[in-house]
Amino acid sequence: MGRHATADDEDYEDDPDEPDESDIEDGRDEDDEAGGATDECPYCGADVYEFAEKCPSCGQYLSKEDAPPRSGHPRWVVITAIVLLVPMLYAILKWWL
Numbered sequence: 001m002g003r004h005a006t007a008d009d010e011d012y013e014d015d016p017d018e019p020d021e022s023d024i025e026d027g028r029d030e031d032d033e034a035g036g037a038t039d040e041c042p043y044c045g046a047d048v049y050e051f052a053e054k055c056p057s058c059g060q061y062l063s064k065e066d067a068p069p070r071s072g073h074p075r076w077v078v079i080t081a082i083v084l085l086v087p088m089l090y091a092i093l094k095w096w097l
Contacts, residue, residue: 046057
């Protein structure tokens with residue numbers, strides 16, 4: 001019967017799939033070495049690439065310029081509707097009561 005190699009054996013070879021000291025990170029990101037500057041997301045605090053439109057963590061747009069246009073009504077439409085509805089409601093209530 002053969003015996004299994006142990007760490008104490010002189011002829012012990014590293015498993016190519018196992019990480020060794022050269023594979024361990026030294027605290028630097030590969031993106032930082034490649035020049036990929038990052039900023040902090042104002043909503044969740046995650047690291048985001050400097051030129052990204054949205055945060056990959058929370059999905060929020062990082063600036064108003066990048067966000068799609070509002071789909072709601074313009075403010076003047078809402079104000080005009082309120083100004084017209086208030087006198088109409090007053091007239092209806094005065095007629096009814």
